[in-house]
Amino acid sequence: MTDTLFLTSADVDDLAEPADYVAAVRDGYRQVGEGAPAEPRTLLPSRDPAGMLTTYAAILPETGAMGGYTYSAGFGARDAWFMTPLFDADSGEPLALLDGASMNPFKTGAAGAVAVDALAREDATEIAVIGSGAQARGQLAATATVRAFESVRVFSPTAESREAFADAFDDRLDATVSAAESAGAAVDGADVIVTATTASDPVIDDADVAPGAHVTAMGQYDPDRNELPPELVARATYVPDIRERATQDAGSFLAARSAGLIGDDHVAADLGEVVAGRHPGRTSDGEVTVFDSGGTGIETVAAAHMLYERASEAGRGKTIE
Template identity: 65%
Template sequence: MTETLFLTSDDVDGLATPAEFVDAVREAYRQRGEGAPAEPRTKLKNADPPGFLTTYAAVLPDTGVMGGYMYAAGFAAEDSWFATPLFDAETGEPIALLDGASMNPFKTGATGAVAADELARQDASSAAIIGSGAQARGQLRALSTVRDLETVWVYSPTKEHRESFAGEMDRRLDGSVAAVASAAAAVEGADIVVTATNASEPVFDGDLLEPGAHVTAMGQYDPAKRELDTTTIERATYVPDLRARATQDAGSFLHALEEGVVDEDHIHAELGDVVAGYEPGRQARDDITVFDSGGTGIETAAGAYLLYERASAADLGTTIDFAPGSEALTGE
């Protein structure tokens, strides 16, 4: 038997700061740029009841772990559950199993922040946030660790939601956070634009982007999801988390391909290539850049290992036993 640490969402909630997630995810994407294995998600859909089962994973050899997500969303319960196994990258033994619910916005937000740090202007000081849910919170909190944000404009369709979000974030962050009445009002003049929605149609007009703006889109993990219009894709230096994702489930990029405004050569580089220094990020002050974040095992394994280390040091969690295949398959 192998002893494995089981960590609930409550066990790991609050164990790491947004800045610490950013550091862990940056290191993981450096490893990806150096050749660490990672693949896009596999998504199995169900029609009745509607839902999907998703898996994705990565190996982080320098960190010494491998793992990722398996999660279900929708179905009759109309909710989601995130199981996060971690394995030792040398022995293959399971070292932890985490409930990934509370980690999800932080590791995803950290990925957006790593990309913004590479692609946004160094003097970027204003941001637009489209969305007001947990993912929007994770994105903004992480982003504020890599740029000194003086002004943040928030838009989501429900007035009460955007005002509540703005009030909460205004108290938490150093800069001013205010709700606005339209996506156009949020985007116009913003140095950094973050979309954190489940939209199937573009959430702002790409012509509104100022020269030099950076966009992080994190709600584009399905061909039917499309936060960005073709104008934004066409104008931008386009960087996905994984190159293979761009032609598999990156809805806005796929739509731009179908319309013929870009081809596959429009993919500038993977984020890991930029973090590792093999490809340039921003090349000119007036460039518009886009990071397409659909979710990978890279940030998931990195975030989970960070929490595993913290939980182990704090003596949190419950030990469970896993039987190796040699025992399970040869028992009488």
């Protein structure tokens, strides 16, 4: 028998700012880039009733933690459930069980921000966001901590949603934030482009992505999810969160491969290798880079352990046997 801390979303949702998530997640990717183990997601579909159970895991030895995500989604209106078990990396004992719902946009946004910091041009000042949901908000909040953006343009198909997004961030960021009338108008001239959708077809055009731009695509976690045109993937330096994911469930990579534009060797590196300095990432100002974010245990364990430590110090949560 051992004591374990149970943490609800309410226990942890005010314990960290976006920059805190970015710092923790960056260190997690560095550890994986230096050899710590992390596995791509495993998705188990349920046909009757329709839904899915997803898991992924990582061990971060320097952090002293291991664990990951197990979550269910798609079974009905009460959707979804994010459970995060966290273990001690030395003893194997359970440290905590977290409801991961509130941290989900922030830890995923932090992975995108780490990629922008590693791959985007240092002088990037304009960012386009395609999508206006919780994940899009998490991506922008985190990414704004690694580059001094002067202009933010957001597009989503629903005018009310993109206007509300722009209004919220115009007050929050030291940048001009506006709603664009189309994806093309948002992307035009952007140094950084973030796609945060559930689209099955590309949401931006290859011709609209200027030389030197960086693209973070975070809706690529299934072969049928495909936010980016094949031509863009083919001309870009392509970096996924975990290398093995590219041929497993990265929809745009698989679409470009099916079109005969790339082979399996098109993966330049994974994000950990770039953060750890084992791959240069961007090598010129005119290069287009793509970060493919499907979600991993790396950002999950890094963020969960940070929240666990802060919750413990603050006396939050409930101890269970």
